[in-house]
Amino acid sequence: MTTAAILTVSDTRQLATDKSGQxxxxxxxxxxxxxxxxxVVPDDLVDIQAAFLDFERTPLDLIITNGGTGIAQRDxxxxxxxxxxxxPIPGFGETFxxxxxxEIGTHALASRAMAGFNVREQLCYVLPGSTGxxxxxxxxxxxxxxxxxxFERRK
Structure with missing residues (x-):
């Protein structure tokens, strides 16, 4: 069975109020x-990296993050x-x-969504925080x- 972990980046959400993570x-x-x-971690570079690296040390196939991918100073x-x-998998961000x-017009240009493999060969997706x-x-x-x-990465 494929395994995953979800990391939400937000200064305002907790697990109970994290609609996108849910x-x-x-x-x-x-x-x-x-x-x-x-x-859920705050919009803080070190907190984000620490939580991500905790997931990276866990035997997982997928790590999916959401939030903090815009261009605001806090993102x-x-x-x-x-x-x-x-x-990196550039086609993911481009296609997203x-x-x-x-769906939302030119506002999409501000998204820095991306995907790629980390050093443990886990497939990682970095998504915006909106549920949509x-x-x-x-x-x-x-x-x-x-x-x-x-499959392609592991063969």
């Missing part, structure tokens, strides 16, 4: 992916995680922004392709 957990479970852990998820993903553009964006990414990109990406 949605992702339900969607993963429905896709027969076991969610091993789910955390530090991208600079926190980009160095921890040495094998294209899909988002169709998480749905778009999961339903149209992650669910149809994560098994193939894991």
């Amino acid at each position: 949605w992702l957990e339900q969607a993963l479970t429905a896709a027969n992916v076991q969610v091993v852990d789910r955390k 530090v998820t991208f600079p926190a995680l980009q160095p921890l993903l040495p094998t 922004r294209e899909l988002s553009y169709r 964006a998480c749905k778009t990414a999961f339903e149209q990109l992650i669910a149809p392709e994560y098994e193939h990406l894991l």
Whole structure:
């Protein structure tokens, strides 16, 4: 069974109020992916990296983050995680922004969503914090392709 962990980056949410993290957990479970852990951390570069690295030390297939991918000064998820993903998958971010553009227009340009593999060969997705964006990414990109990406990386 595929395993995953979810990391929400937010200064205002906790586990009980984290709608995007809850949605992702339900969607993963429905896709027969076991969610091993789910955390919420503030928009702080060190806190984000520490939580991500905790997940990286856990035997997981997927790590999915949501939140902090915009361009506001408090949005530090991208600079926190980009160095921890040495094998990027550029097509994910490009395609996600294209899909988002169709849904929300030019606001999609501010998204720094990305995907890649970390040094432990875990497939990592870095998503915006809105539930709509998480749905778009999961339903149209992650669910149809994560098994193939894991297979290709591990062969």
